[in-house]
Amino acid sequence: MNTEEKGLGSWTEREREELLELGHALFACPELGFQEVKSARILEDFFEKNGISFEKGLSVTGIKASIGKKGGYHIALVADMDALEVRDGENAYPFHSCGHSIQTAVMACVLKRLKERGIAEKTGGQVSFIAAPAEEFIDFETRAKLKEEGKIRYFSGKQDMISKGVFDDVDCVISMHINGDSGGPLFDINSTLAGFMVKKVIFRGKASHSGAAPHLGRNALHGASLAMDGIAYLKDQLPPEAGLKLHPVLTSCGGTVNVIPEQAVLETYIRANTLEYLLEAGEKFDRCVTHCGEALGIETEIINTTGYMPFAQSQEITEVVHRQMLELCREDQIVKNVVSGASGDIGDLGYLIPAVQFGFSGAEGRIHSAVFSVGDEENAYFRTARVAEKTVEAILSDPSLQVKNPDFQKKKEFYLREWLGENRE
Ligand SMILES: [Zn+2]
Ligand SMILES: [Zn+2]
Numbered sequence: 001m002n003t004e005e006k007g008l009g010s011w012t013e014r015e016r017e018e019l020l021e022l023g024h025a026l027f028a029c030p031e032l033g034f035q036e037v038k039s040a041r042i043l044e045d046f047f048e049k050n051g052i053s054f055e056k057g058l059s060v061t062g063i064k065a066s067i068g069k070k071g072g073y074h075i076a077l078v079a080d081m082d083a084l085e086v087r088d089g090e091n092a093y094p095f096h097s098c099g100h101s102i103q104t105a106v107m108a109c110v111l112k113r114l115k116e117r118g119i120a121e122k123t124g125g126q127v128s129f130i131a132a133p134a135e136e137f138i139d140f141e142t143r144a145k146l147k148e149e150g151k152i153r154y155f156s157g158k159q160d161m162i163s164k165g166v167f168d169d170v171d172c173v174i175s176m177h178i179n180g181d182s183g184g185p186l187f188d189i190n191s192t193l194a195g196f197m198v199k200k201v202i203f204r205g206k207a208s209h210s211g212a213a214p215h216l217g218r219n220a221l222h223g224a225s226l227a228m229d230g231i232a233y234l235k236d237q238l239p240p241e242a243g244l245k246l247h248p249v250l251t252s253c254g255g256t257v258n259v260i261p262e263q264a265v266l267e268t269y270i271r272a273n274t275l276e277y278l279l280e281a282g283e284k285f286d287r288c289v290t291h292c293g294e295a296l297g298i299e300t301e302i303i304n305t306t307g308y309m310p311f312a313q314s315q316e317i318t319e320v321v322h323r324q325m326l327e328l329c330r331e332d333q334i335v336k337n338v339v340s341g342a343s344g345d346i347g348d349l350g351y352l353i354p355a356v357q358f359g360f361s362g363a364e365g366r367i368h369s370a371v372f373s374v375g376d377e378e379n380a381y382f383r384t385a386r387v388a389e390k391t392v393e394a395i396l397s398d399p400s401l402q403v404k405n406p407d408f409q410k411k412k413e414f415y416l417r418e419w420l421g422e423n424r425e
Pocket of ligand 2: 080
């Protein structure tokens with residue numbers, strides 16, 4: 001087998017070892033969002049050792065390492081830093097079961113290779129590695145505390161970094177995510193991710209004796225129950241391509257059987273495939289629960305938590321990525337255009353800046369479970385590195401591939417105001 005077939009490209013044995021060492025070191029120190037202190041230290045040491053300047057402590061633990069001249073076309077290699085919490089019987093512990101340690105190691109080593117090969121100097125471009133904390137939407141208590149202390153403004157790393165201007169000078173984003181077991185197709189391109197928002201509705205009625213005087217009370221559960229029906233009917237009001245998913249749960253309904261319930265709480269995610277459908281569904285939901293409550297004389301309060309935007313990939317960059325993949329594998333080993341029900345904060349970035357997140361296989365066990373491992377290191381680390389490196393090189397070498405978002409400022413203003421609700425806080 002020649003080196004090209006192995007996906008080795010011109011990577012030396014030492015470079016391959018270094019990438020695996022970094023990947024294994026990061027995999028061995030899983031940390032939850034905004035607490036990726038040891039992982040950040042490992043990356044900082046890596047850039048120090050390789051003479052690459054970087055900013056650290058961005059949104060608590062994030063890192064931005066850059067090569068090339070400011071003002072040139074600027075590509076960001078974006079990777080997630082955080083782990084998940086998994087459960088094994090009674091024990092819960094942080095674990096890299098979403099493969100974020102792989103993306104981080106690969107993108108860091110790709111930046112180092114690009115520097116050593118002088119790609120930024122040769123082309124007049126700029127490349128940054130941006131490690132973002134807290135992609136997984138979990139552990140709200142810790143994040144609420146960090147918010148109170150003024151360390152973060154938003155619960156997702158990329159949202160917080162966007163609000164602090166970390167991406168303001170970036171022209172396009174290249175990222176990757178593990179997405180399948182070893183043995184299957186090697187890559188996927190141009191998949192979409194759903195967007196979501198979180199709704200919590202508090203129905204407030206009036207308690208009274210359920211036998212002697214129910215008419216003196218107002219049953220909060222009746223309001224919630226009517227709203228559950230209304231929400232189910234809402235699913236008919238958007239077309240199938242909207243990908244609307246609504247799964248409300250009654251998370252609390254206090255009281256005992258001889259008391260008319262005073263309060264009931266309904267919570268749900270609302271998911272949809274495009275921002276327009278998601279915002280429309282959010283409005284319909286609010287109208288539905290408010291009026292179901294009103295119909296029975298029950299007060300409602302809606303508490304909104306911002307989720308992630310739907311993700312649509314840049315077609316132009318996808319084409320470049322696709323061409324690099326075909327240097328390494330056959331067309332039928334690349335899955336295309338999957339409409340995924342999963343979400344990620346790459347959706348928020350993709351709304352503002354042309355972005356791709358190509359998928360790669362190589363997992364063993366199940367993603368997001370306690371039995372996850374990397375089975376195919378050749379694909380997970382080396383072919384992906386090659387795709388990312390060659391994509392950057394191709395874009396920087398050909399100005400016709402250098403897409404930008406001319407509406408960045410306008411879109412960012414809308415994003416901060418309407419999506420993150422900056423002025424509502
Ligand atoms: Zn995940
Ligand atoms: Zn993930």
